Amino acid sequence: MFKFILSILGLGSCLCASAHAIEYHPKLPSTVRWAFSSTVSHSHKFKFESDPKKLVNNWYSQAFGGPSATHAMNYMEERVKFILPYRDDYHKFVTHLAVWDDRGHFAANFGMSIWMAKMQDRRDALYFTAWPGRKIRVDSPHVGIITLGSKFPTWKQELDKISPALLTSVLIHEARHSDCTGRITQGVLDGREPWPKDCGHQHEACPPGHPYEGVMACDHHAWGAFAVQWVWLNQVSLYCKFGCSTLDRSQALANAVDAKLRVLRSNELFAGKLGSPNMSNSVEVR
Amino acid sequence: MNRLFTHRIAAVSVISVVIAYGILSIVSPADSLIIEPIEPRPVKRPRPVATQVSQAPRVQVRAPVPISAPRLDPEFREIQAPSPEALKAEVEQDPHQTPLSLIRYSEELGQHMDLAAESDAYAEKFFRYLEGCAAMDERDSALPVRAICLINARKLSETKPELLAGGFENLTNRVTEDLVLFSEDIDSEE
Numbered sequence: 001m002f003k004f005i006l007s008i009l010g011l012g013s014c015l016c017a018s019a020h021a022i023e024y025h026p027k028l029p030s031t032v033r034w035a036f037s038s039t040v041s042h043s044h045k046f047k048f049e050s051d052p053k054k055l056v057n058n059w060y061s062q063a064f065g066g067p068s069a070t071h072a073m074n075y076m077e078e079r080v081k082f083i084l085p086y087r088d089d090y091h092k093f094v095t096h097l098a099v100w101d102d103r104g105h106f107a108a109n110f111g112m113s114i115w116m117a118k119m120q121d122r123r124d125a126l127y128f129t130a131w132p133g134r135k136i137r138v139d140s141p142h143v144g145i146i147t148l149g150s151k152f153p154t155w156k157q158e159l160d161k162i163s164p165a166l167l168t169s170v171l172i173h174e175a176r177h178s179d180c181t182g183r184i185t186q187g188v189l190d191g192r193e194p195w196p197k198d199c200g201h202q203h204e205a206c207p208p209g210h211p212y213e214g215v216m217a218c219d220h221h222a223w224g225a226f227a228v229q230w231v232w233l234n235q236v237s238l239y240c241k242f243g244c245s246t247l248d249r250s251q252a253l254a255n256a257v258d259a260k261l262r263v264l265r266s267n268e269l270f271a272g273k274l275g276s277p278n279m280s281n282s283v284e285v286r
Numbered sequence: 287m288n289r290l291f292t293h294r295i296a297a298v299s300v301i302s303v304v305i306a307y308g309i310l311s312i313v314s315p316a317d318s319l320i321i322e323p324i325e326p327r328p329v330k331r332p333r334p335v336a337t338q339v340s341q342a343p344r345v346q347v348r349a350p351v352p353i354s355a356p357r358l359d360p361e362f363r364e365i366q367a368p369s370p371e372a373l374k375a376e377v378e379q380d381p382h383q384t385p386l387s388l389i390r391y392s393e394e395l396g397q398h399m400d401l402a403a404e405s406d407a408y409a410e411k412f413f414r415y416l417e418g419c420a421a422m423d424e425r426d427s428a429l430p431v432r433a434i435c436l437i438n439a440r441k442l443s444e445t446k447p448e449l450l451a452g453g454f455e456n457l458t459n460r461v462t463e464d465l466v467l468f469s470e471d472i473d474s475e476e
Contacts, residue, residue, distance in 0.1 A: 108382070267467055
């Protein structure tokens with residue numbers, strides 16, 4: 001009734017403007033929900049200005065299907081659909097996986113892990129109850145269930161220090177984990193072959209001599225989550241002229257440098273020697 | 287008749303007040319900015335982000351050793367870059383996330399970049415800081431820190447080419463080749 005009155009008064013559109021595809025767990029603090037929803041609507045409005053003549057590879061358009069901020073946001077929104085708060089027992093749902101430890105993380109793609117478990121278990125259908133009354137059918141890597149780690153801030157003062165550009169980059173990174181780029185084979189399901197790295201774009205240990213040597217924080221294969229995150233951050237730090245603050249650009253720069261450091265053979269990759277980004281997703285088994 | 291009219295006036299007034307209250311409560315920014323503690327579990331509540339940056343991490347590789355700003359520019363001595371050990375310790379704690387100390391460092395440089403864009407004198411001084419930072423020995427300064435400095439130096443030289451273009455060219459000859467390569471790719475999609 002109240003919404004009806006508001007719509008008559010022309011205020012209904014104000015409510016709809018902040019709505020988007022992501023569903024939030026009811027127990028997610030309102031501060032966190034607000035941070036994500038305002039980030040999404042804010043990042044949609046970023047305006048990039050780059051000289052098309054200078055762009056040889058134009059990774060941004062290749063990765064996200066177009067030059068605007070909305071293209072990247074659409075990519076993200078197709079792959080990030082639910083945001084759940086930190087819980088210390090998510091590992092119980094994915095016992096197939098050797099390791100599920102998100103205690104120290106900012107965010108993790110739990111949906112991909114459940115889908116992997118479903119495939120390895122060869123179940124026709126699998127439902128995950130995200131919260132009472134909300135059952136999610138896990139039928140694709142794009143199920144998009146993101147869990148926040150214990151380190152994710154919940155206080156407004158701390159959330160305010162995270163720029164929309166940075167928080168969006170976290171979502172784009174997690175979105176890339178929702179892509180099963182390489183098809184999985186029967187051998188993978190039988191346990192005869194390892195899970196392909198580009199199905200879920202899993203990270204691996206950084207090699208000897210790397211600044212993060214030994215930490216599971218590097219991408220050995222081309223166009224993994226850090227590379228795709230870099231594409232967004234590079235665009236913001238260099239070409240965002242409207243809608244971005246100094247905070248957006250400076251945080252994007254630090255994050256871009258760090259993301260690139262985690263991409264092995266990054267010079268070859270971004271010079272185009274390792275091919276274009278394949279952003280496809282497949283649920284088929286060869 | 288009069289009583290009926292009075293009742294109608296009263297009813298309309300009440301409805302108007304209810305609608306006005308509803309509208310105010312919807313459009314009020316306070317409604318959506320309520321600070322709500324996560325859950326009544328104070329033990330598990332994440333520490334503030336600033337604490338994570340400034341305090342020694344739990345994984346004690348080595349306590350973060352801030353690198354003081356290059357000697358050339360005492361004015362910028364308060365800017366503290368994270369050490370290689372501190373960065374690695376942060377990444378070990380959260381492999382997914384960019385170390386917060388690196389983000390804070392970049393933010394600080396960004397504020398100086400804004401000031402430098404508005405004053406030639408400030409730009410020259412800050413450029414000298416960036417030069418010193420980018421040219422630091424790789425054993426003392428992490429690659430991401432030096433890269434951020436070099437990229438900012440290039441941005442500043444592009445903003446003030448008459449003043450700093452030559453200086454930037456000299457700088458690229460002084461720093462390591464891997465740093466130039468690493469920073470070039472980040473700064474260009476070519």
